[in-house]
Amino acid sequence: MGVSKKEHFTNEQTTLAEQAKAIAHPARIAILQHLLKTKTCICGDLVEVLPLAQSTVSQHLKVLKKVGILKGSIEGAAICYCIDPVVWKSIKSAFQEFFADLNECNNSNCC
Amino acid sequence: MGVSKKEHFTNEQTTLAEQAKAIAHPARIAILQHLLKTKTCICGDLVEVLPLAQSTVSQHLKVLKKVGILKGSIEGAAICYCIDPVVWKSIKSAFQEFFADLNECNNSNCC
DNA sequence: AAAATATATCGCAAAATTACGATGAATTAG
């Protein structure tokens, strides 16, 4: 439903899920990869790079902004987007931590 | 819409997005954390741990199975689920690689 | 064989996601 029962899960679980969700779309991954590649903060060039309408790209940017991965600054009539290094590293750590805990179960004892 | 225009994105982008999507729910993160903690492959104990109906848990398990993170083996009347170490490490690597590329943009040059 | 247990799947409803065109707001150019 989407009535996602947040209350019953820990903040850590909810947060990690939200961060994963922000990345869970090819277009948003493409946006991030593009921003990573061209360090120069791109704005609406993204619309030309992506196979999506301007309004759709704007929506994806909004999603990434909401989680904090992106921040935008006004650059004349245009807007300059770039990755927030702090948030980026924070998310990176969260995922690393999550994926780190697989030591025991080395395809021998289980299933 | 969900009419996600897969065609226009690379396989890498689509795959990473799908993997992120599989993790993008508190319940599924809780499932994975539980399986990571109790190395003994749990089955329907998950239903008791999670604040969700049996059918709902089964659906989440299906999602994780579809991406390959989980595999299940029949254990009498019950079914034993556990994390597939190979897939797990593969996803771990994919995320690590994705998050690795933030060297230049150290909160100085951009936004 | 019948009852109990464990899971999966079906059918449904509510909500969220994705996408687009159209419109609005702000800035720059003429």
Added chain:
DNA sequence: CTAATTCATCGTAATTTTGCGATATATTTT
């Protein structure tokens, strides 16, 4: 000041996600 550019937001439609109860299937127990 007006026209053009850039981006965000609105309204809408198709699809997907999430969740539950009910039901189906398989296994074990009695």
